[in-house]
Amino acid sequence: MAGVKIVEGTFQVSGANLFTKSWLPEGGPTKAKLVMVHGFSDHVDRYYDFFPSLARRGVAVYGFDQRGWGRSVRAPSDRGRTGPTAVVLADIAAFARSRVLPAEPAAAPVFVLGHSMGGGEVLTLAGTPEYRDLVARVRGWILEAPFLAFAPAVQPHWITVAGGRLAARVAPNFHLVRPVPPEHLTRDPAARRSIAADALLHNTGTLEGLAAMIDRAEALSAGRVALDPGVVRSVFLAHGTADVVTDIGAAEAWWRRQKLADGRFKAYEGFYHQLHADHGKEEFYRDVGDWILERCDDDTVRGGAPEAKL
Structure with a gap:
């Protein structure tokens, strides 16, 4: 088993200077490369x-803190x-083209x-014709609790959403604080304390x-942005x-509409948002x-069905 080499740096794109971090195999071969894209109020660490x-x-593994998040924030006005x-x-x-x-x-x-x-971002990328050449070069896509809709307990009222869309046209960079309680993210008390204490x-x-x-x-949920199984x-x-x-x-509803030759859905019983x-x-x-690694060892397309029924 290989060791791990950690490399930190920056990535410049369209006027932004974004923090990057990579976890690289050391003492063994690189069998695959993974581009990681984090979530809301999150960062690669x-x-x-x-x-x-x-x-x-x-x-x-190659990751970067997106605009507005983590160590890519240089001033309070950059947040979000x-x-x-x-x-x-x-x-x-x-980032994918230049680094991976x-x-x-x-x-x-x-x-x-x-x-x-x-x-939601990587699914949108995968379903956008403009990026078809890039998408065709990706061997596989992994979605951890993708945002396709709010969970019912935190679903905002439609009037709030509609009002926010209208306001965004007038003041797009107006800040809103939308806390995600640590107790909604994980059952682990130590992880909850770490989340609450993280100033980033x-x-x-x-x-x-x-x-x-x-x-x-x-x-994505309505199918207006869709994956091309080809x-x-x-x-x-x-x-x-x-x-x-x-x-x-x-x-699950999104998953059942897909016509993928090689797909897997797994429901983790009792797990919270951050698997x-x-x-x-x-x-x-x-x-x-x-x-x-299965897709590195055998580069054939497998038939597949959802692993778990909900």
């Missing part, structure tokens, strides 16, 4: 042993300032993982960014059954690593 565990198995969806997708695509995607077919295969808001988790969005996040979720090769969707942040029902930080997280780590 919040994933515990998830990325080191993958690197020890030969999966190099993600820009519209076009900017969000362009940032992800530029192979120049030749024989290079290690590339996978993309998105958590929560990041799950500012829970601040802009009207533009929040509206764009909701618009992406609605477009281009998207493999998808693994993982969701906790006790998630009170994103709606597992919406995730990577919850009790039993090692099962999720192992599942993701196994799923990636």
